[in-house]
Amino acid sequence: MREARNAISLATISALGLTQIIGYGTLYYSFSILAPGMAKDLGVTLEQVFGVFSVSLFVGGLSAPVIGKQMDRVGAATVLTLGSLLSALTLALCAWSPSVAVFALAIVLLEISSGMVQYQAAFAALVESDPRTAPRSITYLTLIGGFASTIFWPISAALMDYLSWREIYLMFAALNLFVCMPLHFWMMRKGKAAIASGTIRERERVIGAIPPEARRGAMVVVSSAFAILGFTLASILAHMVPMLGNLGLGTASVVIGSLFGPAQILSRLINMIFGTRLSPPVLAVISAALMVTGIVILGVSGSWLPGAVAFAVCLGLGSGINSIAQGSLPLYLFGSDGYGAITGKMAAARLALGAAAPFVFAIAMEQIGIGLSLFATAALGTVGMAAFISVAMSTKRSLVAAG
Template sequence: MAPVRAVPVRDARGAWADIAALGVSQIVGYGTLYYSFGILAPAMARDVGWPTEWVFGTLSVALLAGGLVAPWTGRWLDRFGAGRVMATGSVAAAGALVAAALAPAAPAFVLALVAIEVASTFVQYGAAFPLLVQLHPGTAQRSILYLTLIAGFASTLFWPLTTWLHGTMSWREVYLVFAAMNVAVCLPIHLWLARRPKASALPAVEAEPIAPVTPARGLVPPSLRSRAFLLMGIAFAFQSLVVSSVLVHMLPILSALGLGLAGVMVSTVFGPAQVAGRFTLMVFGRDLSPLALAAISAALLPASLVLLAATAPSAFGAAVFAALFGLGNGLYSIVGGTLPLALFGPEGYGALQGRVTSIRLIVGSVAPFAFALATDWIGVGGGLLITALLGCAAVLAFTAVGLLVKNAACAASNASANVSYDA
């Protein structure tokens, strides 16, 4: 049996520093560019003279633009290095936030919002995961888990922070503050990470406590890669619909269900639930396959929506919903990075992650606007149930991927047995 290659101690120490720094940048990136929007959108609508639904429709267009750009972003991550792309993205994100804050009229605001979502593809998970794969390919899956553990606090920190800031200043001033955070916090981190040496460039010194977990090749044989990617893409698309619909509208949903101020308190359960789920996975789920994790995350999301619709306006029911949805979304974030890596391997991972990000953004781009229209027509409860039904399709698609991998493994095992018998 060939010995397991030891991972350098220097690389191990660097990995923890990389993960911690990248986690901070992800908290700021998601908090300023994504989680704050649902809170500021009503004020934006009043300022530009639009109905709130139109502002969410603009977000859908912006997400679509980000999805269309994502495949190019993925190729740039592989070609130029994810650290350099993320550093550029920090500057772009800050500039886009400033442009939105200074937009004199609706057309300029729309262009700025599109720029924000395009910049997001450079600095959020779609770029952060490939950066970890490039720097530490031997422990990439575990590193992705640790990163999402830290970044799970983004909503917990930025929902109340945005609410507090907006209570003392306009949404435009809030965006200027957020632009400064991207330059002062994220840019230095990404510049430092861009200069970090890759693990392969470091000399092996002694064994490192985190064993390599990234497969050299994916679980899917070349002949089935297209089919497996299609099924995985369908699953991620439906999950994106659920997640995008609810996250953008989280506080308005709870308020519409009669929870009032309690809704803000309940929403704070969401972030810690994300972190708790990831921490539990880190401690107890080491042997859980990415496919099993994907199915679990997909099932938790619609289950939580059904529970919320059935128990409203119960604050306890809403708290359980926030916990389950946070748990499912926390696992969903991990699956988005680890499942493509497990199925298809690390080669060309940046481009692969770009395609995954594109699918999730393009399909999810219609979710905020569509959910807003659905709730106007059939109420919040009806909108939640329809969204839950769509979420069940993700469970079926992930199950199909699992069957495909299982059949491929059985076929390979049978072929190997036949070769051995003939020999």
């Protein structure tokens, strides 16, 4: 029975891993590569394109709590399935858009669908399946999902030599419709069949480390920390390859940017092997420290190639651990009951603040230069790191008092 359950879990993680690569690659990472073509085709500035993207992130943040509640109500796999269909439709709408207004609407809908198919929903599906093993499954999933940027940044850049951004988005729509949706539908059917046959065991609840009377304050601090680090990371990722090019790294920019993905994978692999003794709050602190360090290195080194490589590696290492913390820290602190709604609220805070990140960072680079923009972003990330440190210390005190 245990071997069969492990095989099912492996199949689920593998399916989700593939859909996360496609979901993040087509709906997020490709945007910075395709944005210049979008701006030229639509007759607007690049800053205006990123402004639309920022608005879509804000709307996506507003929709996150609703999506989280629906995951608790109808199941995460059902939300994933519907999200894949909506992703395909909105990508096709983007490709067809005859005007800036239609394009803007499509991008907003695209960000809502992203919240239905990316890590928030995937983590909830793993927690629903087995709360006790969910932290380990989340690590495995993020290990696979880390390939998204490595695969889709070069692919998007290469396709731009042969296809328009509209044709590329049609290809991406097909991937979501014919690859992601069937896999999510299979997960949905598998879960319903297990419930109907009575073979699914009673799930073991996970009790959070934070006592009920302290949950509200902890939610505010943790949500704020993730939001600040999300703003920091979104600022850099949205402009990473073009920014490296503007620093004077030329054609090496795409190669350097592609190191971000392997570094994410490496951090998750290291955590999977050696990080089992580290609590989620400690992992969150480490992730923030790595991201801040990477940004500072790039600000100091400028066009120096080894510095740019170190920046991409540190940022990737920190981002990789941060993705794990986004799934495991809420489960560790607040437990498995209402996990979808809890992570939905956290995603809302993260996306609401991160909504302005691509636009603000683009304006900052234009007004004060890349170097000062990087240092300002690193300073903001340090605030998020301090918030995670306070959570780690308060959690440790709570566990000592309870023990």
